[in-house]
Amino acid sequence: MKQNLSRTFWIRVAAIAIILVFSVFLFFIGKQHTVLVDNKAVTVNGVEVKALQLVEVEVNSLGSLELAARDRDKFDVTGQKHKVTVIYTDANWEEHTIVRTFRIPLMQEMVMILLPALVADPEGDQSLWLENYELPTYAMTAPAEEPVVTDDLAVLSDI
């Protein structure tokens, strides 16, 4: 008995441990997040920063989106580490490009990038222009009652 406990048992424990670690790894690399990009006037450290007239944003290489003032759009991404590219034209008609990498907290479904804050301080820490976002509960207007269909005779549907 003691001998069995040594070999087969430990190999099995090791296998389960490897699978658990692998599962956690999968969780990390597969987790989906939504990155909102917002072009609204925002207050940073007590200073009011105006929205940009026109700005082009791209996260990773998902295709660039154009936002006018007070626009908001979103990107769906997988994983935690991402790159944002911002191209805008400032008051002197000069074009600037900012490229920053940022990290999304693992358990956070949605985050928002405040573009004016990013543009105002391109080298600043991501906490200045990246904030966590929660869906307001009043936005959930689900129907009052959704009947659950447990119809065994759904054999006529397509397989």
Add this chain to the structure above:
Amino acid sequence: MNTEKLTSSVKGMMKSFGLPRIIIAVFLLVLFILAPFVGVNVGTSLSDTLNRFGMNAVMVLAMVPMIHSGCGLNFGLPLGIIAGLLGATISLQVNIPGPTSFLLAIVFATPFAVILGWGYGQLLNRVKGGEMMIATYVGFSSVAFMCIMWLLLPFSNPTMVWGYSGSGLRTTISVEGYYLHVLNDFLAIRLSDHLVIPTGMILFFALLAFVIWAFLHTKTGTAMTAVGSNPIFARASGINVDKVRTLSVVMSTWLGAMGILVYQQSFGFIQLYMGPFYMALPAVSAILIGGASVNKASILNVVVGTFLFQGIVTMTPSVMNSMIHTDMSEVIRIVVSNGMILYALTRKTEAVR
């Protein structure tokens, strides 16, 4: 000394009756006791239970002949139900309103039941040992086949066919004006505002049950029981095993046809197409709850089983809903009925099939 004997005999009784059945009976008792405390009227509940008892009892009775002759649990009950549906639809097509339509339905259903039952019996005789699985799929295939037929058969009564096209039967057909409640209201006893006993329906069941009981005590009936418990001995005694088995299947099918007619007159609707698809399972589990096994069943099993099963189906929604405001009745019904069948299938039986 005496208490020892008592406990051992009680234990013996409990073992033979089976733990699941005791749990179910106690559960039903608890539900009835709880009912008045949660605002559910006991009179209405009893009345509902009796009503459902009458509706389903004949179909449960249909299980008895085939269990006796060793053909196992009749999962192919839908075949008998189809015979009954044919009788009902033809009776409505002939269009004689009133209680006569019920008698007509019985008259029309019988030849179908006999023919279908005979064919089914012949099939089962060739597959001894695997009857239950094949019965299930014969039942399903015939329901699916009839779906095609209900669309094609030339019915014309406007209450039965689709409005626009004028051909093809509707999914549910009302029997109002024909034989709605024809048995229920016959000699109904009204005990109080809430408690009504559908005497006619129960009398009809009692009549059929008596006929079956009497039959099982005749020479052919005893032969049937012999075939079920020991086919080799039966054959050695000169009994034609195949003929007796076919007879039991025909009886079972005919009772199934009667059963669906009784059900319809109380329910108020004829359910076609996929309606009969899963109707065998409640009947099978009801008789098993009543104490039957795969090769042994009595009329007492039918009565007790149907009452317990329908009691649970009636009481759980109302009581549980008032208590925890959740309708778990569907889930409980699935777990109880299938759990009971599982229990029966895993018992070791005398005649190993």
Add this chain to the structure above:
Amino acid sequence: MTLHMTKTQKVLRFMGNNTVPILFLIICAFGIPLSGYSANYLISEVVVRIARNSFLIVSLLIPILAGMGLNFGMTLGAMAGQIGLIFISDWGIAGIPGMLLAMIISTPISVVLGWWCGKILNMAKGREMVTSYIIGFFMNGIYQLVVLYGMGAIIPIRSNALVLPRGYGIRNTVNLIGIRKSLDNLLTVRLFGIPVPLVTFAVIALLCLFVLWFKKTKLGQDMRAVGQDMEVARAAGIRVEHTRIVSIVISTVFAGYGMILYLQNIGTLNTYNSHMQIGMFSVAALLVGGATVAKANIRNVFLGVILFHLMFIVSPMAGKNLIGQAQLGEYFRVFVSYGVITISLVLYEVRKKRDQSLAGLVLAAEQEETV
């Protein structure tokens, strides 16, 4: 009784052994021209179905090897796979990692369910198929208890899109947009204008190789021995009950993975209905391929998928063109699906009796000779 068979006898024998596939070939031969579908459309549809369903059907092979008959209890594996998918949908894991994670989650659930199912089947020897059929229904009740009442209440589910408005219980349909076609789209090749998901086929091929290899291992040989004769196997020292349970466990685990593959192709989870249908359709497809209750191999799987799904696809249009109602075609294909299982079961029993009586006759003849 001569051992030599004439040519006609050989042909009749072949037809008798392969009644069901031949019947289906005839149905398809009539149905395809009636439906009016182009060959291109049909072939691409069938390719999709093969990629979608084969894994599930292959999972049925091992219990047949072990003499357990048609494992209707694969429903349990399907339920485990679905529970895995519900969790990864809630956690928002997408793509291949999502699929793999769902498979990992489903595995212990499948093992437990399969082990329990095997134990019950051991208590009902001789009636395995009916019992596994009822087990499927019973577990459906437990599944509803967990998914319709437990999830959200006792088991924490955060996503509002998944949970019913009343606060607990999963909705009727779960959108699997995260993992939709994630395996299929990994590597899709266009052959003659028909998209072929190579990686999915590679996975199915791997499973087939596994089954072939498994049959040669000691465990596989044990199962075959148990399938042929339990008492002889027991006398040879094989742990019969344990082997039977293992066969069901393996089948259930693969059914779970197969269900995940199936659902990643469809993209939507029909929470309360998918698993119930899938058992019946997989069994029907296997039987159409020429398998019997006692004997099934990989050939039967693929032949069955092609024939069964061809019939399934052409029936509604064929019904519409023939009689004018597509509904008729739909009922027809349901009837054919159940009918084929009925015929296969009947043929199997009849042949078993005939073989038994033949063996008895041969034995009697031998005894007469010695006397």
